[in-house]
């Protein structure tokens with residue numbers, strides 16, 4: 001099964017803003033084509049209910065009614081996203097379904113993405129690859145980030161060293177070295193703290209275009225305290241939960257709304273700048289929603305010793321990249337190519353991962369050999 005497949009990748013990120021969906025044609029090693037994409041936002045109530053799970057997820061079980069309710073609603077939005085994209089793509093062979101991370105604690109060998117893959121398969125009548133992170137965490141890896149495989153495929157022939165920075169709720173970076181080495185980690189907070197702060201003070205879900213942060217002053221003493229967290233001294237690989245630095249919101253609670261926003265934006269930037277690589281990247285490409293925030297982009301340009309460009313300058317769609325990534329990874333799962341690697345997730349070896357369901361199909365598509373099926 002080495003021929004390229006048409007896959008719909010689905011990502012519901014830590015920002016909890018909605019589901020991103022994108023079509024990709026790939027064999028899991030190279031990308032033949034990037035197709036249409038869309039984002040379906042979650043309504044305010046679904047966001048609120050999903051957000052509420054994050055604070056308690058460590059103590060919840062998968063059959064808790066509040067988990068099942070959010071899972072059901074999220075899955076319905078994912079079905080809608082697939083049906084909408086399907087109108088623009090024929091045929092669709094496969095879905096890569098990340099789900100919504102509600103808890104990530106690799107040190108406890110736990111990572112939890114909710115989303116009902118069997119129901120998605122039933123409703124769409126398509127095979128679904130899901131649960132991309134559990135096998136890595138079970139093997140002792142960080143379970144994240146996984147996007148480096150996709151970044152490396154996209155930049156196969158590009159000059160190196162190069163860094164690709166995703167600023168979502170959490171921020172993660174991929175370093176691609178001259179000799180083919182890949183180093184990756186979560187750098188620190190992305191937009192999540194800024195989003196929570198903006199919502200608290202303005203009632204709007206994010207600090208649109210950094211307008212609030214732009215009016216404020218960075219509290220340097222507070223910023224230094226935040227950066228004293230041992231996470232920033234740990235070498236890669238390392239990863240974070242969305243809530244990992246949530247106490248930063250208490251730390252800035254005495255600031256004015258604008259100064260708090262400026263300090264949290266500076267925290268995201270400084271955390272990126274602290275990441276150590278074996279060589280200086282000659283350019284940084286930025287993806288994810290944070291690239292729309294000029295305060296972050298200007299801060300990064302000041303803090304880093306290389307040009308900081310939007311990934312869109314390469315012809316990418318920085319809002320669809322993670323969704324494309326999980327389409328790409330879905331094919332890797334079917335082909336049993338590695339999702340884990342020592343330099344990327346800290347797993348002990350190059351290991352496959354992910355799970356597959358074709359619960360919604362009465363007959364298997366011809367391209368699936370029975371050897372690819374594990375459930």
Ligand SMILES: Nc1ncnc2c1ncn2[C@@H]1O[C@H](COP(=O)(O)OP(=O)(O)OP(=O)(O)O)[C@@H](O)[C@H]1O
Nearest residue numbers: 013014015168169170191206208209288289292293
């Ligand atoms: N115009 C804008 N100004 C400021 N921030 C913006 C703007 N547009 C998007 N964002 C930020 O981008 C976030 C969404 O980013 P993205 O969709 O990349 O996150 P995600 O995929 O949910 O997170 P992750 O990559 O951690 O899983 C929003 O929550 C918001 O903070």
Ligand SMILES: CC(=O)N[C@H]1[C@@H]2OC[C@@H](O2)[C@@H](O)[C@@H]1O[C@H](C)C(=O)O
Nearest residue numbers: 101104144145146147168170172322
């Ligand atoms: C556990 C989890 O869902 N992690 C996400 C999150 O969002 C950004 C950052 O933290 C990254 O490590 C990861 O997502 C991307 C897509 C990844 O795995 O590469």
